[in-house]
Structures are given as C-alpha cells and as structure tokens.
Amino acid sequence: xxxxxxxxxxxxxxxxxxxxxxxxxxxxxxxxxxxxxxxxxxxxxxxxxxxxxxxxxxxxxxxxxxxxxxxxxxxxxxxxxxxxxxxxxxxxxxxxxx
Amino acid sequence: xxxxxxxxxxxxxxxxxxxxxxxxxxxxxxxxxxxxxxxxxxxxxxxxxxxxxxxxxxxxxxxxxxxxxxxxxxxxxxxxxxxxxxxxxxxxxxxxxx
DNA sequence: TATTTAACTTTGAAAAACAAAGTGCTTTTA
DNA sequence: TAAAAGCACTTTGTTTTTCAAAGTTAAATA
Numbered sequence: 694x695x696x697x698x699x700x701x702x703x704x705x706x707x708x709x710x711x712x713x714x715x716x717x718x719x720x721x722x723x724x725x726x727x728x729x730x731x732x733x734x735x736x737x738x739x740x741x742x743x744x745x746x747x748x749x750x751x752x753x754x755x756x757x758x759x760x761x762x763x764x765x766x767x768x769x770x771x772x773x774x775x776x777x778x779x780x781x782x783x784x785x786x787x788x789x790x791x
Numbered sequence: 792x793x794x795x796x797x798x799x800x801x802x803x804x805x806x807x808x809x810x811x812x813x814x815x816x817x818x819x820x821x822x823x824x825x826x827x828x829x830x831x832x833x834x835x836x837x838x839x840x841x842x843x844x845x846x847x848x849x850x851x852x853x854x855x856x857x858x859x860x861x862x863x864x865x866x867x868x869x870x871x872x873x874x875x876x877x878x879x880x881x882x883x884x885x886x887x888x889x
Numbered sequence: 890t891a892t893t894t895a896a897c898t899t900t901g902a903a904a905a906a907c908a909a910a911g912t913g914c915t916t917t918t919a
Numbered sequence: 920t921a922a923a924a925g926c927a928c929t930t931t932g933t934t935t936t937t938c939a940a941a942g943t944t945a946a947a948t949a
Contacts, residue, residue, distance in 0.1 A: 697830075698830055703806070711885070712795055715888065729896095734938090737938075762895090784809070790813065805905090835928080835929075835930085839906080843905095891949085893946100895946085902940105903939105907932100908932095910931080911929080912929075915926080
C-alpha cells in the first residue's frame with residue numbers, strides 16, 4: 694500500500710493558490726485586481742501567493758499596454774496546468790481509495 | 792461573483808489531514824499505527840494532526856480491548872463526514888467554475 | 890500639481906508544521 | 920522475572936508558512 698499523500702502537491706495545500714489556479718484556468722487570463730477582488734485578499738498576500746506560483750513556473754505574468762496604461766495579467770503555463778491536473782487526480786484517487 | 796475559497800474548509804488545507812480523513816472514511820476505522828505507516832509520519836506529527844481533527848469533532852477515538860491489550864482506533868463522526876464532503880463539493884465547484 | 894490606482898516589496902508578527910525526545914503503560918521475549 | 924519493545928501519545932524547540940500592514944514606484948486622472 695503506497696503512501697497516498699505523496700502524490701499531492703505541497704504548493705496546492707494553500708486554498709488561496711488553489712483558488713488562483715482555478716480562476717486563471719477557467720478564465721485563461723486574469724488581472725491582479727480581479728483576483729484580488731474575487732478572492733478578497735490584501736495586495737501583499739495575493740502578490741506573495743502569485744510569486745510562489747510563479748517561482749514554481751506554474752503561472753506567468755503578461756505585461757501589456759492598453760494605450761499607455763500597463764495591464765498585468767496572469768496566465769497558466771503548460772507545467773502549471775499539468776501539475777494542477779496531477780494534483781486533482783491524486784486527490785481523487787486518494788479519496789476514492791484507488 | 793462570490794469568493795470561491797470561502798467554502799473551502801481551512802482544516803483540510805493540510806494534505807496530511809486530508810489523507811487521514813480519506814483513509815478513515817474508506818476503512819471505517821483505522822488504528823494509530825496503520826495511519827502512521829500508511830502516511831509515513833512520525834508519532835508526534837500524526838498525533839498532532841489527529842488532535843486537530845478531534846478538536847474539530849471530525850473524528851473520535853475508540854479505545855477497546857483485544858484481550859488485555861488496548862487497541863486505539865479512529866472513526867469519523869457524522870460532522871466530520873459532512874464537512875469533508877462539503878469541502879470536496881466546494882473544491883469541485885471551484886475547479887469547474889460553478 | 891496633487892491625488893489616486895496598479896502592482897508590487899518589505900517587514901514583522903502569528904500560526905502551523907515538523908522532528909526528536911520523553912513518558913507511562915502494557916506486552917513480549919530472553 | 921527482568922529487560923526490551925511497542926503503543927499512543929505529550930513536550931519542546933526549530934523551521935516554515937501565512938498574513939496584514941506599510942512602504943514603494945510609475946503612470947493616470949482631477
């Protein structure tokens with residue numbers, strides 16, 4: 694019998710990071726402010742979780758200009774999508790006792 | 792648009808507690824040592840997570856005797872089962888963007 | 890020009906996680 | 920029957936994580 698929690702990704706222990714991933718995957722790209730409002734977080738707290746996800750290369754920043762105004766949005770990387778899916782699969786397996 | 796992470800239960804942020812719940816639900820009742828071996832944890836670490844779950848009244852201890860030897864097993868409470876299910880439902884909804 | 894907004898970074902406190910050692914009781918083994 | 924081992928913790932102390940709040944920088948708006 695193998696340890697079922699090994700396959701769970703530590704990065705996704707945090708429900709904030711789980712929320713960020715869910716929102717970005719569902720919406721393709723989301724701005725800092727939208728995330729902040731949806732998840733009701735302080736700037737610093739959101740920024741640090743985004744940073745954790747960026748460090749892991751699960752998401753990346755896209756800085757674009759809308760006119761002269763910078764617009765920052767976040768998108769999932771292929772790795773991020775893969776790891777998120779793997780985590781959810783592992784979770785499901787664990788819960789169902791497979 | 793409601794904050795999707797609000798419905799997630801903080802107690803289940805921990806993959807160890809998630810693992811404990813999954814195992815106990817799947818097996819009805821599990822001993823301390825079985826949990827310890829399945830999850831590959833130190834005694835103290837497991838005991839403290841079990842304690843968190845007990846404090847929340849998500850599980851309870853059953854002390855029985857097998858002959859003269861005490862046998863400690865853990866079982867889920869109705870509340871525990873309900874909260875675990877609620878958490879998983881919230882997770883699923885969040886992921887699917889419902 | 891002053892204020893506001895966006896997207897952070899920094900700081901520091903509080904909480905959580907964890908390993909390791911210790912405890913008390915029972916049971917097995919030499 | 921004395922010693923060793925096992926069970927189920929508790930205690931201690933370190934490390935890691937989380938988070939809020941304040942500070943920062945650049946651009947936009949009044």
